[in-house]
Amino acid sequence: MQEPFGEYSWLLNLLFYAFFFVFMFYGQKINTYIMLREVEGSLFKLKYIRDEGRKIVIETIKEIGKPQADPTAKVDRFLEYFTISPQSLDPAGIVGKLEHILDVRDTRFKDDVKLMAPATDKTQANNLENTLEAAMALNFIYKVIRHFYLLGKKTLSLYIIMQIQMILPLVMREAEAYASALKAFADGQPIGDGAGALVAAKLTHGYPKRNIAKDCVVATVPIEGRTAYVIKAEGPGGNVGKPGDGVKTIMEENEGKIASIIMVDAALKLEGEEVGEVAEGVGAAIGGPGVDQFKIEESILKYRVPINAVIIKEDIGDAVSPMRKEIFDAVDKAIERIKQVILEKTKEGNRVIIVGVGNTIGIGQ
């Protein structure tokens, strides 16, 4: 039989052995370089998103804030802000400390936004603060990934690069979500996370409201023969309010005579679940650093009040980007579910608290 490459077949054999030995001794190194390339590609994308975010923030400040000087330096300084969480070696009283630090942070952010954009009203300032926070998150993500990339490149350690390469798809998803949030915050559009706030807004529309806690309003609404105290963050600026304090105040005003608390919030869906699915359960449906959840749980424990939760499912991208139609439509379904819970769990003449949790950007009351 004729050999395919005739007298050069030895060259093929040599090539085969060369490949075999190269992969045997340098396989891991090659793998490391491939992973580094992959991380580098994502890092490039993160840098682009971060820079675009910074650009959007600066443009928005110039457009609505009418600053006298160029705000670029102030924005760059803001993007590097950090918050140190309280020491947890002795966890007693940590919630109070955390709340204080978060309040200080919030006040500082608001003051800085006012300095950067003096011509803004309260709503615009809140929206701008949210925009800056999204840009800050993008800056932080970029810097962390860059840190691991450069560290991996310096040490050529497969394990350093591998750990960042493994979580990269999730990190990229989060970064893309923040990127789409930027424009929504800058323009003051309602976001998916505002589903709970929209439920409360629909229930309270047309009823008189009063301030119950910092950046929080309440309206007394008759629902199915019961008296409902509906709490939401004060809109339409980007704001989550302090529903924990709101619940505590209403409970104390009523001396604990509350038949049930119903919390409604947007919740992260699992893959395979539909966006806008409404589900029901028990417990304090509220995210964030945990201060408000703690306060609500303390209040319900003091008066032994049952707590129910209604959630509207969405993914991380939907939560911080402009509200999808499916989520908007789910709000009416959630209201129906709340009414059903009220009918099933309380009696006529009872008092209930309904808390619409979430960022109320683009949602009035």
Add this chain to the structure above:
Amino acid sequence: MSKKSSSTPARISSFVLLVIFITLALSLTALILAISAFNSNEITAYYLLLIGFLGVALSTYVLFQTRKRIKRLSIKTPSVTTTIECRKCGFKSIRDFQRGDYIFKEVDPCQKCNENMLITAIYKEVEEKKKRTRF
């Protein structure tokens, strides 16, 4: 409908491009050699044909992948619509979102009954590609 930001940075390194085009050139040479080798050595010709096709396929795939990555580098701005309704006569109008709009904001008077209209909805519509899954 979605608008994309206009600036897309060029990011294919010249080295990668060089490697892709050298591979492409070598693969095309292999294909030409394969055609001329059919008369003299048929088996070699088949091998060259295989190498040529593999090379062309690989280099075009890498080139398209790199281009795809560049295209993906943009922040999508979805189109958001605002629904305005008259609570009295039910007249409804839908327009693009404008900065300053918010749900339950009172806007211009109704064209039909002159009553103040209300923004009742602000949302975006997303066309999701349904992926076939057994679960």
